[in-house]
Amino acid sequence: MKKIRIVFWSILILVVLINVSPYLWMFINSFKTENEIFQTKIFPSALNFDNYLAVLIEGGFSQNVWNSFVVSTITTIICILIGIPAAYAFARLDFKFKNVMFLLVLFITVFPGIFIISPLFGFLTRIGAIDTYLALILPYVAYFSPLVVWILTSFFRTINPSIEEVAIMDGCGFFQMIGKIIIPLALPGIITVSIIAFTMSWNEFMFALVFTNTQSAQTVPVAIANFSGIHSLNWGQMTTAAIIATLPIIIISLIMQKHIISGLTAGAVKE
């Protein structure tokens, strides 16, 4: 048992190091001056926020953060609004072609998005949406809502149907029952999928790269990718931009990590 414990802890420590050290290294670098980055010292001589100021204010990165925030928030809200009723129907109601429809939804969660990028580009150009928030929200909702529906369906299935029957018998209307009983009971699931939908929209790169082309609509990932083009030699600012882009997600993940894990495993593990 003692041997096992030693192996266990050495693997644990190694894995933690491999996982965390690149990120920590980048975080520390974001406080260094450009000269300090190229020295061998690990820590900066003083905390230096120049990189943050340069990226957020001069580089206009705050506009990209705002774009990402708006696009991700609206996408999440729409995904939830259309996801809850669809998931409820798949979990509880009986109708023709239900399984076929559910498969059509599920298929999209593994479908390569790049496959439909040309027709989507054509469609978004025709409706004049290219380089607006709409050009991102539409494909994001289409592409991310299936995962929302899938996870919510498995959450709804875990709720005991007799609760709903009792409520109906006690004279609770159908829509009232959904709003007052189902949604509160499924709230942990709804929080989970909201976080997942928000994170996926926040991080999405390929659609954003193709469907936006100015800073007025470009999201954080595209801005970071472009950073290497425009300021190719400024390491400090590039790492800082990457840190700013990931910080909100890391904070959310640490606060909500239980929810995220239960959501991620709901799809693959349950049934």
Add this chain to the structure above:
Amino acid sequence: MNKVMSNKWVIALYVLPSLLLLGGLVYIPIVLTGYYGLMSWDGIGEMTFIGLDNYSRLLQDSTFWLSARHSFLLALFSTLSLIAYLAISLILSARLKGSELLRKIYLIPMLLSSVAIAQLWIKIYDPNNGMLNSLLTFLGVENPPAWLADRSTVLIAIFIAIIWQYAGFYIIIYSAALKGIPYSLIEAARIDGATPFQIAYKIKIPLITGVIKVTIILAIVGSLKYFDLIYVMTGGGPNGASEVIASYMYKEAFGRYNFGYGSAIGFALLVLALLTTWLIQKLTASKDELQY
């Protein structure tokens, strides 16, 4: 209640918004991509029907086959790495303190944007000031490789970054599946004198084969369509040495405005993805599912 629940209009009201959206923005475009593949089109001007010309060009296009080979190598690499993830998850499933901490830490890379991860690894692999080469120089290695700039090391360097990104996802899935195995089963095996290795190999792994199958499919399909990290880290370079199917399709469609040919590449990608999924399903189809 049954009256309301079987009402067609209620059902339609519930499912239609979602289905209409998916139909319009995913399924119609799938058909359109198939259609574009038969055309010569620059995205703006007139389309000309050229039949299967795009596909016969595809068969002779050495860049396509090179990128297909890289995509398959990535798929193979990702699938093999599942063994390591499974091993780590099995070790963590020993109920020791610290497992929870590890899960927490493993969650971070998978929630980060691929682009930020790409930037991070560009810095790590930088030939002169990167973390890796600084470490190698410190350890006394002379002339460490240039990693992303070197044709012979670029693929493996990118694969390692991708594996770093996805490790957490698979470990979390495996850990959750292993947690679902009743403890009494393992306890019984232990009382009968089974070693931890035997318990893992003969009890735990067979009981989670369903989940393992899902992860194999996810790893293969995910690898075949992989784009983000490669596009940002190398753009497929140097000289096509890290080109994959998705990055090649992007270049043809949005770099050279060959929407017809790009769609044909995309179609090949879809067929490959579906074919491998089907093959895996076929190969791993077990006659009797194990249950506890």
